[in-house]
Amino acid sequence: xxxxxxxxxxxxxxxxxxxxxxxxxxxxxxxxxxxxxxxxxxxxxxxxxxxxxxxxxxxxxxxxxxxxxxxxxxxxxxxxxxxxxxxxxxxxxxxxxxxxxxxxxxxxxxxxx
Amino acid sequence: xxxxxxxxxxxxxxxxxxxxxxxxxxxxxxxxxxxxxxxxxxxxxxxxxxxxxxxxxxxxxxxxxxxxxxxxxxxxxxxxxxxxxxxxxxxxxxxxxxxxxxxxxxxxxxxxxxxxxxxxxxxxxxxxxxxxxxxxxxxxxxxxxxxxxxxxxxxxxxxxxxxxxxxxxxxxxxxxxxxxxxxxxxxxxxxxxxxxxxxxxxxxxxxxxxxxxxxxxxxxxxxxxxxxxxxxxxxxxxx
Numbered sequence: 001x002x003x004x005x006x007x008x009x010x011x012x013x014x015x016x017x018x019x020x021x022x023x024x025x026x027x028x029x030x031x032x033x034x035x036x037x038x039x040x041x042x043x044x045x046x047x048x049x050x051x052x053x054x055x056x057x058x059x060x061x062x063x064x065x066x067x068x069x070x071x072x073x074x075x076x077x078x079x080x081x082x083x084x085x086x087x088x089x090x091x092x093x094x095x096x097x098x099x100x101x102x103x104x105x106x107x108x109x110x111x112x113x
Numbered sequence: 114x115x116x117x118x119x120x121x122x123x124x125x126x127x128x129x130x131x132x133x134x135x136x137x138x139x140x141x142x143x144x145x146x147x148x149x150x151x152x153x154x155x156x157x158x159x160x161x162x163x164x165x166x167x168x169x170x171x172x173x174x175x176x177x178x179x180x181x182x183x184x185x186x187x188x189x190x191x192x193x194x195x196x197x198x199x200x201x202x203x204x205x206x207x208x209x210x211x212x213x214x215x216x217x218x219x220x221x222x223x224x225x226x227x228x229x230x231x232x233x234x235x236x237x238x239x240x241x242x243x244x245x246x247x248x249x250x251x252x253x254x255x256x257x258x259x260x261x262x263x264x265x266x267x268x269x270x271x272x273x274x275x276x277x278x279x280x281x282x283x284x285x286x287x288x289x290x291x292x293x294x295x296x297x298x299x300x301x302x303x304x305x306x307x308x309x310x311x312x313x314x315x316x317x318x319x320x321x322x323x324x325x326x327x328x329x330x331x332x333x334x335x336x337x338x339x340x341x342x343x344x345x346x347x348x349x350x351x352x
Contacts, residue, residue, distance in 0.1 A: 094283060097176065101184045104150075104170050105191070112168075 009048040017041035036084065040077050044070075118215065119194040120147045121185035122167070123178055124202035128157040131202050135165035138200075138208045145211075148188060149202065152181040158202075178268075179287035186280045198271045206269045210310030214271035217308055224303040225276045227262065227295075228269030228310030237314040246328075250292045250335065257343045258299040262307060265292040269310050276303060279349055286338055289331055293338040301347060 020037045023029035047054045047070065058069045120138055124131050131149065138147055149162035153175035162169050170184055182199060189197045198215050200206045206228065214226040230236035239247065250265045272280075279285070279301065286293050298305055 097180055097287065098283070100172060100174070100176060101180070101187055104172050104184050105188050108168060108170050108188070 006048055006051075009044065013041050013045040013048065016044070033084075036077075036081060043073070116144055116146045117195040118142075118145045119185075119189045119192070119197050120145050120211065121150065121182065121189065121197055121199045122147065122162075122202045123150045123152060123181035123185065123199070124154065124158050124162065125152040125175060125178070125181070126154045126156045126158060127202040128154070128161050130204040131158055132161045132165045134200070134202055134204055134208065135162055135167045138211065139166050141208055142211060145198075146194070148185055150181040150185045152176060152178070177287065179285075179290045182290065183280060183285055183287055186277055186285075190274070190277050190281050194277075195274050196271065197277055199268065201268045205313050207311035207313070210269060210308070211271070213308045213310060214269065217306055218271045218273050222304075223306035225270060225272040225298060225305050227264060227267050227305070227307050228271075228312075229262075229264035229267060229307045230310065230312040231263040232307060232309035233311050236310070236312045246332065249332075250339075253336065253339055254292055254295050257339055258296050260295060260299055260305060262292075262295055262305070264307065265295060267291075267310075269312070279303075282347075282349060284345075284347060286342075288334060288338075292335055293342045296339050296342045297347070300343065301349070 017038065020029065020034050020041065024031055024034050047057075051066075054066045054069060058066045061069065061072070063069045063072060120142075122131070122134060127134075135147055135149065138145070147167040149158070149167040149169050151159050151162065151169055151171040153172045159169050159171060170188055172181065172184065185199070186197065196215060196218060198211050200208065200211065210228050214228050217223050217226045230239075238244075247264070247266060251262060254260055254262050254265055276298065279298065284297075286297075295305060
């Protein structure tokens, strides 16, 4: 792995890591969402530092080049995040529905009494 | 509360039809309570419905037909009604059919009765395309539940409190509740039946069936939902 590539990857991984920690600290991001992002940052960092590990995984999954392994995992990660969001949105939609129905019924019952 | 029966009318921008629907139900069945669930209408639906003598439940914003229905069910359940009839607010359903569907529930003949346009000779005949869709879902219902339901997309229904207790749960499919509800109820052991009702063609013409993407989505959602409903396990809290 060329040195420039390594430095770029380390900077990105460390930045993601600190951005997430900072967002959680400022309460802009809830802890429950942070773990997947932190995990990604960590994996990225480990794979950059331990190039042999990346080569080994590349052989394991049958990829042609270490770079494709990185892209492969990046895409898998994005898919997982999207699924997590879809689950949350479904749940939130359900909550909004129940709250609105509750409010609707309360408005009318209050008028009746 | 004097009455034991509540008529639920979901309505979204129905200022032209809602007065007529509410007043004809009041005239035919003065003993029943009527609730109009206004699904965030931007027109005069609320005023027209109140003037006609209905109780109005108003959503703060538009959430869809199925959610409006469920708001009505929740209201009915909490107020202790024993029977519920649901009828569309656009004037397509002839209110004289209320007695037809309700009597079969009150007699204990079924827990839920669906009003079918196909069992009535005078009802309008849907377009060939729509009929094909209806036949497809008829087949699926028969395949998955063994039940013969001629009009799986009907919004004209009567039910008792036990069915109501199922419909107020979070698993009620608020996203177009139709044929999958039949699978759900039949899996839970409820008695489902049909009765002939008169339906007129929609004159307003703002049906969801005019948008081809929606129709495709509907077919997809309903097919998936029917199969999943079949394999899911449901538990209902007691009354």
